[in-house]
Amino acid sequence: MTTFDYDLFVIGGGSGGVRSARLAAAMGKKVAIAEEFRFGGTCVIRGCVPKKLYVYASQFPEYFEDAAGFGWQVGEARFDWPALVAAKEKEITRLEGLYRKGLENSGATILATRAELTGPNRVRLTATGEEVTAERILIAVGGHPTPHTDLPGHELCISSNEAFDLPALPKSILISGGGYIAVEFANIFHGLGVETTLIYRGKQILSRFDHDMRQGVQSAMIAKGIRIVCEDIITSVAEGEGGSRVVRTKAGETLTVDQVMLALGRVPNTGGLGLKAAGVAVNERGAILVDDYSRTNVPGIFALGDVTDRVQLTPVAIHEAMCFIETEFRGKPVSPDHDLIATAVFSQPEIGTVGLSEDEAAKTFGDLEIYRAEFRPMKATLSGRQEKTIMKLVVNAADRKVLGAHILGHEAGEMAQLLGISLKAGVTKDDFDRTMAVHPTAAEELVTMYQPSYRVRNGQRV
Numbered sequence: 001m002t003t004f005d006y007d008l009f010v011i012g013g014g015s016g017g018v019r020s021a022r023l024a025a026a027m028g029k030k031v032a033i034a035e036e037f038r039f040g041g042t043c044v045i046r047g048c049v050p051k052k053l054y055v056y057a058s059q060f061p062e063y064f065e066d067a068a069g070f071g072w073q074v075g076e077a078r079f080d081w082p083a084l085v086a087a088k089e090k091e092i093t094r095l096e097g098l099y100r101k102g103l104e105n106s107g108a109t110i111l112a113t114r115a116e117l118t119g120p121n122r123v124r125l126t127a128t129g130e131e132v133t134a135e136r137i138l139i140a141v142g143g144h145p146t147p148h149t150d151l152p153g154h155e156l157c158i159s160s161n162e163a164f165d166l167p168a169l170p171k172s173i174l175i176s177g178g179g180y181i182a183v184e185f186a187n188i189f190h191g192l193g194v195e196t197t198l199i200y201r202g203k204q205i206l207s208r209f210d211h212d213m214r215q216g217v218q219s220a221m222i223a224k225g226i227r228i229v230c231e232d233i234i235t236s237v238a239e240g241e242g243g244s245r246v247v248r249t250k251a252g253e254t255l256t257v258d259q260v261m262l263a264l265g266r267v268p269n270t271g272g273l274g275l276k277a278a279g280v281a282v283n284e285r286g287a288i289l290v291d292d293y294s295r296t297n298v299p300g301i302f303a304l305g306d307v308t309d310r311v312q313l314t315p316v317a318i319h320e321a322m323c324f325i326e327t328e329f330r331g332k333p334v335s336p337d338h339d340l341i342a343t344a345v346f347s348q349p350e351i352g353t354v355g356l357s358e359d360e361a362a363k364t365f366g367d368l369e370i371y372r373a374e375f376r377p378m379k380a381t382l383s384g385r386q387e388k389t390i391m392k393l394v395v396n397a398a399d400r401k402v403l404g405a406h407i408l409g410h411e412a413g414e415m416a417q418l419l420g421i422s423l424k425a426g427v428t429k430d431d432f433d434r435t436m437a438v439h440p441t442a443a444e445e446l447v448t449m450y451q452p453s454y455r456v457r458n459g460q461r462v
């Protein structure tokens with residue numbers, strides 16, 4: 001029988017890799033995990049966690065303004081960017097420590113090095129040059145922002161990686177893209193007082209979301225003072241006076257800004273990983289191809305999370321990790337369930353969503369009932385803020401099943417989590433109707449939309 005140095009060797013200390021290593025080690029397996037940078041991966045170090053902290057920071061100016069409607073006089077407020085960066089750094093360092101402690105407590109060996117495959121069961125640790133063997137190798141190395149190298153001057157632009165730690169808060173920024181990252185950062189920078197422009201190639205931002213959410217968030221962002229330029233792209237970026245960036249666009253506009261941020265999607269971190277040496281197949285985007293059980297084409301090599309380009313979300317990587325452990329170490333084959341993933345865009349206002357958009361549902365279902373409410377949230381009555389909450393249920397008329405639930409407004413992400421449970425359980429509109437409202441909340445609107453706002457039959461609104 002062949003003996004290996006490890007039962008499991010994990011490459012990458014992000015959400016998926018750490019969960020896999022920790023669970024396998026806790027079962028008594030001999031596990032090593034290699035990470036070249038910091039434990040926690042994109043989510044903890046330069047993604048979800050610092051992003052959410054910066055979203056909170058960027059909301060305060062509106063709170064200060066709103067306070068007057070509730071009788072408060074707030075003095076002059078000043079924002080200190082280095083203080084926010086330092087506080088963020090402290091928090092992610094704390095979280096990184098927890099990730100590391102979890103691994104140590106479970107008995108996994110932590111290797112501070114890059115690791116590359118040299119064969120089906122072999123890995124080279126680049127820090128020492130040492131080669132180790134493992135019965136199973138798990139690749140969970142994540143992805144990085146696409147650098148968009150076709151763009152002249154792309155090297156003068158920043159990505160979300162750099163945005164968190166800029167030495168100074170820019171006075172103005174141009175953000176390219178219309179997805180999660182572009183929209184979230186446009187709101188963050190605007191909230192912090194930066195003159196913000198977003199440029200997007202399509203007609204309306206957030207192309208993969210329900211049209212009411214897209215329309216609602218785009219209008220709200222414009223109303224706040226964010227400039228959104230649609231149906232245009234950046235054609236070049238050059239250095240201007242005093243370190244500024246001079247941007248030209250396809251439509252012929254020239255803009256001078258302090259920073260240009262590209263948020264045009266993320267690509268898998270598969271370069272220089274030795275995939276060729278090990279014979280691991282990738283797709284045209286460089287993502288590792290896996291089957292329903294996160295198995296690559298090479299026996300003994302597995303991959304999960306963003307490097308596989310299935311669904312680029314932290315909870316999905318963690319779920320894939322738990323399925324991997326069940327399948328490979330507990331003898332209970334489970335394939336990850338990617339259906340009905342609830343998600344949030346931390347725009348301002350926030351979007352929380354699960355299931356099909358109206359347009360997606362109309363492609364499959366011939367008769368839809370659309371329940372839609374648009375209202376001014378209670379908090380905005382005294383504050384005087386002009387803002388709307390939108391709630392929408394997409395229902396299959398044939399069996400009353402709720403196919404999609406979409407919310408734009410305060411705490412929409414929190415609500416999406418609970419709606420996710422309901423839709424996963426196969427909730428019908430009748431279940432919503434017989435659920436008592438929680439009063440006074442915004443969420444009660446979800447259970448008090450008794451009549452359809454309109455129907456969609458064979459793709460046509462009637």
Ligand code: NDP
Nearest residue numbers: 177178179180181182201202207263264265266312344345
């Ligand atoms: P997205 O895929 O969300 O958006 C990419 C954007 O870039 C789209 O608007 C796309 O346009 C545009 N784009 C792509 N290529 C080009 C090009 N060549 N020229 C001009 N525009 C282009 O990617 P993000 O980078 O925003 O985020 C990456 C992933 O990270 C997300 O998909 C998400 O899974 C995850 N994420 C999740 C968050 C959350 O859960 N809140 C937050 C941040 C990230 P078009 O729409 O027309 O294709």
